[in-house]
Amino acid sequence: MVSNRPRITRVLDVIEESSTVRSLLFKDKLCSKAKPGQFIMVWIPGVDEIPMSISIMRDDQAGLTVRKVGEASTALFNMKVGSMIGIRGPYGNSFNPIIGKVMIVGAGTGLAPLMPLLEILTNKSASIDMIVGGKTMEEFIFMDKIKEILSKTESKIVVTTEDGSYGIKGLVTDAILPILKKKRFDMIYTCGPELMMKKVFEMAQEFNLPVQASLERVMKCGIGICGSCCIGKYNVCKDGPVFDSSKLKEVKDEFGLFRRDHSGKRVIF
Numbered sequence: 001m002v003s004n005r006p007r008i009t010r011v012l013d014v015i016e017e018s019s020t021v022r023s024l025l026f027k028d029k030l031c032s033k034a035k036p037g038q039f040i041m042v043w044i045p046g047v048d049e050i051p052m053s054i055s056i057m058r059d060d061q062a063g064l065t066v067r068k069v070g071e072a073s074t075a076l077f078n079m080k081v082g083s084m085i086g087i088r089g090p091y092g093n094s095f096n097p098i099i100g101k102v103m104i105v106g107a108g109t110g111l112a113p114l115m116p117l118l119e120i121l122t123n124k125s126a127s128i129d130m131i132v133g134g135k136t137m138e139e140f141i142f143m144d145k146i147k148e149i150l151s152k153t154e155s156k157i158v159v160t161t162e163d164g165s166y167g168i169k170g171l172v173t174d175a176i177l178p179i180l181k182k183k184r185f186d187m188i189y190t191c192g193p194e195l196m197m198k199k200v201f202e203m204a205q206e207f208n209l210p211v212q213a214s215l216e217r218v219m220k221c222g223i224g225i226c227g228s229c230c231i232g233k234y235n236v237c238k239d240g241p242v243f244d245s246s247k248l249k250e251v252k253d254e255f256g257l258f259r260r261d262h263s264g265k266r267v268i269f
């Protein structure tokens, strides 16, 4: 069920994930029952309304995980227990959890929509290979939680940092190739910087493997009306945010190459 009417709720808990990332927990029945990969429009009073993935779902509570970047995300990051926010959604499609051997590739706050998926896959999948990347060790979030969830199933975690401060030195995509050469997967799920996802998609195509990638675009309405989130013939808010391989092929002239700024102008990644 979707509700387009903003609901007012209060921050119940603030979890420090890193020096620039925090998770905010709030009470909301609809969001607590969202599907993995769905997002909400979060109204920050007096500042803006921005899309945020739902990263936590438990009982009648849900959570989002925000990295402070610009004005709105910093205001959200600075919210305290008891602060008021408005919520619309959950919106968009979701990841489709499959039964089989899966690879999950995530980086930064791209891990946020992957966390609810990971919990579901733990009970479904034959095996999970999780590849997590970041620039430096300080950027990593959710690692203890990921290890705890993965300990319940046949799994492997590979961590990469560009500066070598944690795990293997290099790009997350460098770590994938040797794994793809050794093991056959039934699905690759990914969320993170679009250039990373593009590379993951290209590698998956080489090995003839299906992909589900969660995309980000500027969003204003969140419900398929304004067109600010368009990529090719699709609106990311309504037709996505999760794009499967066939949709990614259709938007290959924009995916990882162009996005649109707040005025709708095409800009290069």
Ligand SMILES: Cc1cc2nc3c(=O)[nH]c(=O)nc-3n(C[C@H](O)[C@H](O)[C@H](O)COP(=O)(O)OP(=O)(O)OC[C@H]3O[C@@H](n4cnc5c(N)ncnc54)[C@H](O)[C@@H]3O)c2cc1C
Pocket (backbone or CB within 6 Å): 039, 048, 050, 051, 052, 053, 054, 064, 065, 066, 067, 068, 069, 070, 071, 072, 073, 074, 109, 112, 113, 215, 216, 217, 218, 219, 241
């Ligand atoms: C479906 C969806 C889900 C999202 N989920 C999350 C989430 O779970 N957690 C989260 O933190 N963000 C998420 N975002 C991004 C979020 O909505 C904002 O775009 C982001 O927080 C920046 O907003 P801002 O207004 O603070 O910055 P802006 O004022 O929009 O940007 C300030 C500067 O930072 C750059 N910038 C904007 N966004 C990013 C970014 N993501 N990374 C690096 N630089 C950026 C801009 O180009 C600009 O130069 C999601 C976006 C979408 C579309």
Ligand code: FES
Pocket (backbone or CB within 6 Å): 218, 219, 220, 221, 222, 223, 224, 225, 226, 227, 228, 229, 230, 235, 236, 237, 238
């Ligand atoms: S945000 Fe308005 S159409 Fe997607």
